[in-house]
Amino acid sequence: MSKKIHVKTTINSEEVEFLCEPRQSLLECLRDIVGLTGSKEGCNDGNCGACTVNLDGRIVDSCLVFGVEVDGKEVNTIEGVAYKDELHPIQKAFLENAALQCGICTPGFIVASKALLERNPNPTEKDVRFWLAGNLCRCTGYDKIVRAVLDAAEKMRVN
């Protein structure tokens, strides 16, 4: 049997090194090796978005990335969204708009929404719905999530 592979990467602006089996997904590596359990596993085949992370500026399903692939790359997860002492406006908007019920999909939605607002600071409802179609939520019916993202966009534009 072959050996584990050494991966050197940047996660949430910190240099991180870990050893993993090549078959382990980025999601497994984050959760089981690095200890960042904020990214969730909902389907493990790229259909729910609960494991969404940002990889070199693009959102991806971390269940469909091998951990070894992120060597030399930059990964940003839900754990890196808040500022040191303050929640990100999207996180605040999710709380203020009651945009979560069980909360299991919330990390994925927040990471995805952040990427949307970085590209499009003034999205329409349709833009938000299209961008977030890869993230399933079973509790909210999406209404309050969409409102939260639009609300966050507005607050971020004002500031």
Next chain:
Amino acid sequence: MTTKNNKFKVIGTRPIRHDGTDKVTGRAQYGADFSMPRMLSGKILRSPHAHAKIISIDTSSAEKIHGVEAIITGKDLPETANSDGEDRKVTLGELSTDLKYLREGIMATEKAVFKGQPIAAVAATNVHIAEEACKAIKISYEVLDAVITAPEAMKANAPIIQEDLRTTELGEKLNSQTNIAEHLQDKLGDVDKGFDESDIVIEREFNTSTVHQGYIEPHNCVAHWRDDGRIHIWNTTQGPFNVRDATAEVLNVSLSAVKLTPLEIGGGFGGKFEPYLEPVAAILSKKTGRPVKIVMTRSEELEATGPTPGSNIRVKIGATKEGKLVAAEAVLKYEAGAFPGSPVAAAAACVFAPYNIPNQSVDGYDVLVNKTKTAAYRAPGATNAEFASETIIDELAHKLNIDPIEFRLMNASNEGTRATDGTKFHNIGLTEVLEAMKNDPHYKSDLSKPKTQNKIRGRGVAVGFWMNAGLQSSVNLALNQDGTVNLTEGSPDIGGSRTSISMQAAEVLGIKAEDVHPSVVDTDSIGYTFGTGGSRTTFATGWAAYEAAKDLKNKMIERAALIWDVDSNLVSMNDGVLNTNGSKNKSMTFKELAIEMNGSGGPIMGQGTVDPKGVGKSFAGLIVDIELDTETGKTQILKVTCVQDCGKAIHPSYVEGQMQGGTVQGIGWALNEEYYMDRNAKMSNNSLLDYRMPTSLDLPMINTVIVEVPNEGHPFGVRGVGEVNIVAPPAAIANAISDAAKIRMEVLPMNPQAVLKTINENNRKL
């Protein structure tokens, strides 16, 4: 829309939920996030066949794989019969089951009765090795014929799924082999006479598919069978005490030998009451002496947890030409799965509940099929049945030329109306829901026109009924010296219930919701609390919090009396201020007393336990506008308004959230969700790619109208809000499709193919 009520300071406001920050930062610890030193990973090997005898199991090559620590099969689970040979019953969520069936569902011994049934399990040093070991276990099966729909399974020559099953026919056990676990019947008045008196009678037969709760977090657990004999379980569950009890029963240990710590839960909707993994992980842990973690995959979720049943339903309703309902008949055939226990009794209680119909007859059949055992799903049983009845009610209204809301108002159940089982309704809000629907700007607006070719639009309405649950809850409150209160409870928080429960305590104590610190604790640390389900948590655990707060308040009054050296009858506490009048006119704030607490006699705690009887029954209605593509049969939801009587909205945002979530689950059920079974009785679409739950792009905003008809059976007027909102959407959408295309849908899901087929069968040129 909520009614203003100045009586309350906290109730009806919208504080930020206590667990919110943890859940938006990724810090909240869900079941699968938990791990322990030396922990092993477990994996379950499942039957590839829907019905097959297990001839042999050979684990020898799997055992040789490096990293494999233990392998178990069904024989490793304890026997389930009592000393008298009778099997015990176990209550799970809103349903109950025989222990032997529960055990077979957890791991088969002699035969597999659904695809995905556990046959063996492996514990290994990582999940990939456990998976490889499962593949290396050799099992030989004798494949048997399978049956997957209730009408087929009821036929005399159908394959028998449980050899020892006998029908309970109206309470009496019959004597021959069967797949019909139970036939129940409710009658009111004289239904034949009622149909004779009817000027118009409509009868249709409906078929609905199996659908899944679809929570995003798969089942998971870590079990540690400790060397002191206690078994500690960390998991995701709606019912920590329910799963503790069931796990103990299956493992044949005393209840309190199991300690269950519920971690954060990623959705449940009724589906997370069952002990699928806990006994397996526990036995693997006992064999290895190490903690064992098992997490389900999505295909395991879909194939081997408890969806809600597919059904075959015949409904017949008669009315006079003036629009008075006089007779109604239903035959409900519900799939139980491979073991008895469909929610057909609940369906029977719901099917005609919204209406005052003097003559009724309802037959229900609980039928075994070779599918995974069904479990509760948001108003279990009601959605199927009311899809059927509400479609026919709509058709009657149209044929009689009466507005469908008006028709429902004319016949609505009210104070004193007799339900199918003869009991009388009391303190219900259906009329108020219907009035709110009628007066809603959505209903008063004209239906918008399609913008492109080949599109037609329609509007539909429907209502839904659900009875809700009471059951037992416990809450402890402890006063902190800084004037805040620690609240411990046993209800897993799936949608903001920490806050809605804390708010009820805060209201009594006259403090802010933020000054209550709620914790959901393990089964060793709180009194018995039935699970989060049956729309009961804000109702019952909220009530326990109310009782605990009253207790704490009384003790604080006594303490103030002690400090002031007055009779406690002379002390009162209002809006967080303690007062005594009379000779010593003194006052102190809640916080001032808290500061003095330890110096004045020690800690102060309050306790509340309830087993409430005053459950408030719920009604909700839906108005929906749809657009139908006449060339493809595809339905697009344009506009939705959900109206629900919640009794009293403690936290309106989370009430709206329940209404929106339930509505959208109902929309998914209506349009696309189904178990597509291939000819070998295997689910073809066992992924979230092909089990099509709605995405954000499939939906508009979901308007909500909260109606508040206070429940007299609760101190703050609360009714449950979690479930009833799922009931109306399928019927409302079917009625909207009918409005657009002049066809009546008799199947769920009403997917594009089904709608197009119905259009063609009706030779509709659209």
Next chain:
Amino acid sequence: MKWIDYASPNSIKEAVALLSNKNTVARAMAGGTDLIVQLRAAPERIGNPDVVVDIKNIPELNEINLDSKGLTLGSAVPMYKIYNNESITASYPALQDSTSLVGGIQIQGRASVGGNLCNSAPSGDTIPTLIALNATCKVDGPNGSRDLKVEDFCTGPGKSVLENGEILISIHIPAPSKGSGSSYLRFIPRNEMDIAVVGVGTSISLDGDIVKSVKVALASVGPTPILVSDAEKIIGKSIEDEDTLKIAGEAAKNAATPITDMRGTIEFRKHLCDVLTRRTLKIATERARGN
């Protein structure tokens, strides 16, 4: 997932060497959005590979070249780089249609058109578009490189002409002629995140209202994507004539050889071939006219 080894070569030569190693079963991976799922769920369907060769770090495979001759896409170029490139989407609107509806945004950040082609699923959303746009592809391998038409690439569900050790290098789409337009539509029960019940890719070039050339290809209605050769019967006819659309729709319906499965019955799928063919022709015509 069983143990696999991972290699990340920097050159085509290295990749070919890894893929043609007789001692291992190797599979090339670009975005991995199909391959990783298959490795987990059904590795036997892709030959139980024990090595994954990640080709994303090979510079040539990430190139995009758009010039007067047409568009050349490296096989590892992810979807989002295509639909975010306005020069590409202006010339090849059907390619924008296809690439922006594969999976969600997360999938589009990884999945490539080359991977979609090599995966050779009957439902691949970019393949009918590539066929309709007359795309060719360049393959390299132990026996040297070769070029072939995309319409000849897929040979069955999950099967292609790629031989052991061969790797898809790039896809070339000729420059669109003046007065041409293209469109891809798929029918799915949801609005996103779904597999095509039927997909139709169409390109058309017009001289006034008269059809000069047309190409229609179908997804999800046969073991491979299907070129509807009989759609060419509308060449020379007026696109404004309802009959013209009917002829093309009928041709698509007849060319389709679907099965009944969880995504639809034979009858429903054939019907949709007709509907979508007519719809794509209308959209492609609008686009050809610059509307």
